[in-house]
Amino acid sequence: MTATISQPKPENSKSVPQGGTPGETTVCVIGAGIVGVNCALAAVKEGFKVTLIDRIAPGEACSFGNAGILAEWSFVPTFGPEVLRSVPGYLLDPKGPLTIRWARLPHILPWLLRMLRFASVSHQRRAADAMRHLTIGCSDAYGALAAEAGAPELVRRDPVLQVYDNESDFKKAEADLAFRASYGIKYQALDRKELTDLEPALGPDFKWAHALLGGGTTTNPGRLTKVLAEAFVKRGGTLKQGEVRGLARQADGGFRIETSDGVLEADRIVLAAGAFSHKLAALLGEKIPLGTERGYHAILADPGVQVNHAVGWKARAFYASPMEMGLRLAGTVELAGLEAPPDYARVKVMTELVPKLLPGVKTEVSTQWMGFRPTLPDSLPVLGPSSVAPGLFHAFGHQHVGLTCGPATGRVIARLLKGEAPNVDLTPFRADRF
Helix, strand or coil, X not given: CCEEEECCCCCCHHHCCCCCCCCCCEXXXXXXXXXXXXXXXXXXXXXXXXXXXXXXXXXXXXXXXXXXEECCXXXXXXXXXXXXXXXXXXXXXXXXCEEECHHHHHHHHHHHHHHHCCCCHHHHHHHHHHHHHHHCCXXXXXXXXXXXXXXXXXXXXXXXXXXXXXXXXXXXXXHHHHHHHCCCXXXXXXXXXXXXXXXXXXXXXXXXXXEEECCEEECCHHHHHXXXXXXXXXXXXXXXXXXXXXXXECCCCXXXXXXXXXXXXXXXXXXXXXXXXXXXXXXXXXXXXXXXXEEEEEEEXXXXXXCCCCEEEHHHCEEXXXXXXXXXXXXXXXXXXXXXXXXXXXXXXXXXXXXXXXXXXXXXXXXXXXXXXXXCCCCCCEEEECCCCCCEEEEECEHHHHHHHHHHHHHHHHHHHCCCCCCCCCHHHCCXXX
């Protein structure tokens, strides 16, 4: 039976708003996903009085269902010229890594057309220069955070494997990884014997692979988020569950936050509500063109094969990740907006493909899930001060790498709350860049 679950260069100091005094300044972090929890934990460590609020429990939305990859190498936007050229083929292939809910196309078309403006090599390089400061070092950061929280078993530093069933895909990936290596990431090309030594269960068609080094995985991203939220509470933070329904500036420069559970007041707000963040920013008069990419996962509680590493099938854009609850198949992209119901045909695609990756795997799905990846047209997050509301800070839109970027995002927000310039140039992440 299948259960379904839905759900560096310092910045110019003139652009950094005057910070609050830790111990006196109240901060409300809206959004208890992995990014919001990292922001709340970093702020409470600095001595701020922090309330973390979400309509659901920590780690129950997009942070619950990802592939668990601490992808230090994922600082180049996924959407570029190579993907753009491949889109027609993807859409014609019912098992391709991308699908569009055509009935929703009129609603998502403006966002898609904006994305096309950024499908260039020059933009990918500019974005890589910016994003590398948010991704590199994340596995060390999570290792330390998980250990501090008493759950070191949640973070593994094993290589992540990227595998290919044809040589042309391998050669394309080799060129891409060589570019990323210029930023300091490490990888190793594997022949079939080396790959089989690491993953004996892998299918015979996969003769080429890369071991991505220096990153790692979490064995349960949802539990990792919850564990860090518990660490936040133990340090004196306040965790509330409620839906934020209204935001307003007050005469003293603070904020009034109307929720389903009452009214809160705070001197500062950190907006980290993932794919729903633009709706909340609009309450304070800020328009941000945030869209969403839907991702799906399936849990094979009894896969019947031993998988030792997270294995990504590059051409099919999904991972088979060994986790506490079984083997998770996670990935692909569906464009359908926020309102349409899930289409678990995407789960069926992964379960039909995985026997080629792992012959003999049992494909009975115990749990299936869909989540929203918050994505800006240029594939960069919005990170830093609001362009219209002093005291409001944004931390959302990390696309496929919210888990990876969580610790660095939290550090940036903590410094901004203190009125300090972060050691990351925030210009590429400005809310008013569009």
